[in-house]
Every structure is written in structure tokens, then in C-alpha cells.
Amino acid sequence: MTKPKKDIKFQHRERRQSRGSMSDSPTEERNGANANGNSKSPTRHANSEKQKGADAAAGWATDDEKVPVKEQSEFEKKRQTFITRAIWTFVMIGIFFGSMFAGHIYMLIIVTAVQIISYKEVIAIANVPSRARSLRFTKTLNWYFLGSTMYFLYGESVIYYFKHIVLVDKVLLPFATHHRFISFMLYVMGFVFFVGSLQKGHYKFQFTQFAWTHMALYLIVVQAHFIMNNIFEGMIWFFLPVSLVITNDIFAYICGITFGRTQLIKISPKKTVEGFVGAWIFTVLFGFGMTNVLMRSKYFICPVNDLGANIFTGLECDPNPVFIPHTYQLPFIPPNWTHLPTTASISPMQFHILVMATFASLIAPFGGFFASGLKRTFNIKDFGDSIPGHGGMTDRMDCQFIMGFFAFMYYQSFIAVYKASPGSVIETAITGLTPEEQVEVVKLLAKHLVNQGQLAPAALEYLGEQFQMLRR
The missing domain is CATH 1.10.10 (Arc Repressor Mutant, subunit A)
Structure with a gap:
């Protein structure tokens, strides 16, 4: 039975092949068959040629021109990205300067928004696995720890800078005098809730999440708190560090693409030693010039004593001695060389800005390198898409956090003038x-x-x- 079946299949296949090999078939003559037995309709061929011509005339690539189409598509994509990035750059610049000139309270709102968005982006990196594991309360705990930390830090700033308001208010006084204990108990409640939410089989993952949350709180929320304190101490202590980092970033790019040759660090292959050093020089020069301009405005150099003040109303205070010019004897000038000046009048702030510009150029970029390493660890390009064309908020603020922290510590250590104030006297009288x-x-x-x-x-x-x- 199997043998006849094979013969039938063989004969059928042979019959089909013989039909396809007939060169004098009327059908092939009608369709214009070639010598190899491949047939193509003259009408379809002509139409396809006309379509190619029409596509070429209309600017569309044909089958033989696929490479230019891809190049054009890539060019359009880069062009659109550049336009979006430029538009949002000007939008951010406008919001920044508008808020700064409108008053300190608006800058505090901006910093708070940046702080929350950056924290959200960093936490979101680790929240993806938690959703996959269906772990409850992980995201809730992240936001609870953010709230309790902000309550502690904001409360410390408000009590320190506005003692004369908080400590004389009957409702706010208990919260002010017991602020640290209340903050500690809020944290303990979150700690207990975390321990109670531990699930068997996920201990290692949940403790990793706990550590990740605390790292984000320290690197973002705590450092942003000191940036807020810089605003309270005077707008200059906020604006100068921010502008120094931005200037350094711009000139590092310009110097790098102009004459950069030597790779600086492997974690960021595009960073060069020449760009690093060149940006330092330009940042120092910018710092000297910008400081000279800002020192002339009391709105920038005065501590905040009125949250309703703006660039038009201004502020009044006794300037910090660091802004008052001092006369210095120039070294290495022979006494008989009368044609050369032997003294110079310089404010001490010009010497301090040299230190701050150096930190912004040589140390603050490592905050960006840290962020680059973190992104490479999780195999992501950006922390998010909060800013169109720029990526996430953290991508723009990675160097600003550590720079703001340094500015506060440097100001408190070498520049701040400590003296009794009505708020401090009232605090001592009430608490002691x-x-x-x-x-x-x-x-x-x-x-x-x-x-x-x-x-x-x-x-x-x-x-x-x-x-x-x-x-x-």
C-alpha cells in the first residue's frame, strides 16, 4: 500500500515540474516569462517603475536608498530632542530667576519640589522589583520616611530662624519645645511598621529596600535641607553655589570638546582632564565677577527676616564683615617702585569664593560621577523623564546637592557671625x-x-x- 502512494506523489511532483518547464506555454507567453521560468507581468513591472519614480520625486527613499532614510530619521530625532531640550532649558531658567527675584518663599517652594521629585526618581528604581514581588507597604513606607524626615528637618530650620514667632505662639510652642522628641517617635513608628511588614522569603530584599530608602534620604533630602538653610542665611549663599556648578558644567563640556584628549575617569568616558582643568579656571573667573556684582545688593547678602520681601522691596541688615572691603599690603613690591601700587582693597569674600569655586570644579563633579555609576548599576540612561529633553530631575541636580551641603558647612565654619538675637534670647528664657x-x-x-x-x-x-x- 505504501509503494503506490510514493509513486503517486512522485508522478504528481513530476507533472507539476513538467508544467513549469514548458517554454511554449500560452500562459507564459502571455505573461512574458523569461528563460528561467520566472514570470513577471509587464504591467506590474511598469507600475512599480512609475511608483519608484514618484517616490523619488516626492522625497521618499526607494528600496535602493534605505540608508539615507535612516540617516534622515536619526537627524530628525536629534533635531527634535535638541529643540525640546532648548525650550525646557529656557523654561527652567525663567522659573528659577523669576522665583529668586519674587522672594525667598518661592525659592523654598522650588527646592522642596526638586527634593521630592528627586527622591521619587531614586526610589522608583528600587520600587519596580517590589511590585513584581507583590510586597505590601513598601511604597507607603518610603513616603512615610520622607514625610517624617522632612518634618524633622523643616521644623529645625523654622525653629532656628523664626524663634521670635514660633516660641511666642501658644499653639506652636509645645511643638517647638518637643520637636526633636516628636520627630524621633515618628521615625520609631515607621521602624516598627517596617519590622511588622517583613515577609518570609523576602527578608533580604526588604532590608535592601530599607537601606536604599535611607541612602536616598541622606543623599537627597538631608542635603537639600542645607540648601534651604543657605536661602535663609542670604540669597547669595544659595545662588552662588548653584551658578558655580552650572558654569563649571558648561565650560567642562566646551573645553572637553575643544581640546580634550585625556580620559579623566572610567565611569564617565566622555570626561577629560583638559576639560576638568579648563572648567576650573573659567569657574574661578566667573566666581570673582559674579561675587563682585551680588555683594552690591542687600537683597542677596542679608539673612531672611521677612519672607514677604522681594527684589523690589529689598532687605535691610548690617552687612557681614566678609562683604566689606579691606586694604591689603601687596607682597614682593619694592618700596622704591612708586609707579606700582603697594596696596589693594579687596573684600574677604573674594578669597572665600576661590575656595567655593575650586570645590565646585574639583569635588562637586564627583556627585555626577556617583550618579553615573548608580545608573550604570541599574542599566538605565536617566533617572526619569521629569524634565522633557533633559531626563530626570536627579540628572540635573546630582552635583548641586553636595555643593549646597558644602556651601552651608563652609559658611557656618568660616563666614557666619554668631551674636545674640531676639529669637535666641527668647529661646533661652522660655526653655531655661x-x-x-x-x-x-x-x-x-x-x-x-x-x-x-x-x-x-x-x-x-x-x-x-x-x-x-x-x-x-
Whole structure:
């Protein structure tokens, strides 16, 4: 039975082959068959040629011109990216300068938004596996720790800079005097909740998430807190560090593509030693010039004493001695060389800006290298797409966090002037004296003001009567 079947198949295949090999077939003559037995309709061939001509005339690539199409598509993609990036660059510049000139409170809002967005982007990298594992409360705990940390840090700043407002308010006083204990208990509650949410089989992963959250809190939230303190100390301590980092980044790119040859660090192959050093020189020069301009405006050099102030209303204060020019004797100038100046009048801030510009050029870029290494670890190009054309907020702020932290520490260590203020005196009286002792302080202070002619004697008598009425 199998043998006839094979013969039938063989005969059928042979019959089909014989039909395809007939050169005098009317069908092939009608279709214009070639010698190899391949047939093609003359009408279709002519139409295809016409279509190719029409495509070429219309600017479309034909089958033989696929490479130019790809190059054109790539060029259009880069062009669109460049346009989007340029537009959003100008948008960010406008928002930044508009907020800075509108008042300190608007800059605080901007920094808070940057802080939250950056934290969200970094946490999102580690949240993807948690969703795959269907672990509950992981994302909730991330945001809870952010909230409790911001409550602690913001509270510290408000109490420190606005003691005269917070400590005299009946509602805010308990929160101010027990702020650190409340913050600690908030953190402990999150810690207990995390331990209670541990699931068997996922311990290692959950503790990794816990460590990742705390790393993000320290590198982003804590450092952003010190940037806010820089705003409170004076707009110059915020604007100068930010502008130094941006200037260094721009000139590192320009110097790198112009004469960069030697690779600087493997984690960022495009960074060169020549660009690194060239950017340092230009950043120092920019720092000297910008400092000279900003020192002339009290809106920039004065600490915040009115959150409603702006560039038009300005601020009033006694300038920090670092902004007052000093006369320095120039070294290595012979006394008999009268045609050369032997002294120079320079404000000490010009020497401090040399240190800050050097840090912005030589140390702050390592914040960007750290971020590059982090992205390579997770095999991602950007931290997110918060800013069209620029990637994530963290991609733009990776160097700013560490620079702002350094600016605060340097200011507190070498520039800040510590003296008693009404807020600090009130804080000491409220937290260190009993109510009876506080009343005595008020009486003595009123008596001193009467002796100095600042108060009328009747005011002292009035205070004495009021205290006696309260005792009754």
C-alpha cells in the first residue's frame, strides 16, 4: 500500500515540474516569462517603475536608498530632542530667576519640589522589583520616611530662624519645645511598621529596600535641607553655589570638546582632564565677577527676616564683615617702585569664593560621577523623564546637592557671625527659666529701657500693676 502512494506523489511532483518547464506555454507567453521560468507581468513591472519614480520625486527613499532614510530619521530625532531640550532649558531658567527675584518663599517652594521629585526618581528604581514581588507597604513606607524626615528637618530650620514667632505662639510652642522628641517617635513608628511588614522569603530584599530608602534620604533630602538653610542665611549663599556648578558644567563640556584628549575617569568616558582643568579656571573667573556684582545688593547678602520681601522691596541688615572691603599690603613690591601700587582693597569674600569655586570644579563633579555609576548599576540612561529633553530631575541636580551641603558647612565654619538675637534670647528664657523668673527678666529689662530713655516711667508702673493683677 505504501509503494503506490510514493509513486503517486512522485508522478504528481513530476507533472507539476513538467508544467513549469514548458517554454511554449500560452500562459507564459502571455505573461512574458523569461528563460528561467520566472514570470513577471509587464504591467506590474511598469507600475512599480512609475511608483519608484514618484517616490523619488516626492522625497521618499526607494528600496535602493534605505540608508539615507535612516540617516534622515536619526537627524530628525536629534533635531527634535535638541529643540525640546532648548525650550525646557529656557523654561527652567525663567522659573528659577523669576522665583529668586519674587522672594525667598518661592525659592523654598522650588527646592522642596526638586527634593521630592528627586527622591521619587531614586526610589522608583528600587520600587519596580517590589511590585513584581507583590510586597505590601513598601511604597507607603518610603513616603512615610520622607514625610517624617522632612518634618524633622523643616521644623529645625523654622525653629532656628523664626524663634521670635514660633516660641511666642501658644499653639506652636509645645511643638517647638518637643520637636526633636516628636520627630524621633515618628521615625520609631515607621521602624516598627517596617519590622511588622517583613515577609518570609523576602527578608533580604526588604532590608535592601530599607537601606536604599535611607541612602536616598541622606543623599537627597538631608542635603537639600542645607540648601534651604543657605536661602535663609542670604540669597547669595544659595545662588552662588548653584551658578558655580552650572558654569563649571558648561565650560567642562566646551573645553572637553575643544581640546580634550585625556580620559579623566572610567565611569564617565566622555570626561577629560583638559576639560576638568579648563572648567576650573573659567569657574574661578566667573566666581570673582559674579561675587563682585551680588555683594552690591542687600537683597542677596542679608539673612531672611521677612519672607514677604522681594527684589523690589529689598532687605535691610548690617552687612557681614566678609562683604566689606579691606586694604591689603601687596607682597614682593619694592618700596622704591612708586609707579606700582603697594596696596589693594579687596573684600574677604573674594578669597572665600576661590575656595567655593575650586570645590565646585574639583569635588562637586564627583556627585555626577556617583550618579553615573548608580545608573550604570541599574542599566538605565536617566533617572526619569521629569524634565522633557533633559531626563530626570536627579540628572540635573546630582552635583548641586553636595555643593549646597558644602556651601552651608563652609559658611557656618568660616563666614557666619554668631551674636545674640531676639529669637535666641527668647529661646533661652522660655526653655531655661521658670515663669516667675521670666517675669523678673521682663521687669529688669523694662527698668533698663526706662533708664536708657527708651520707655516712659509710666510703662514700668503699668507692667508692675498688671503683674500684681495676674497674681491675684
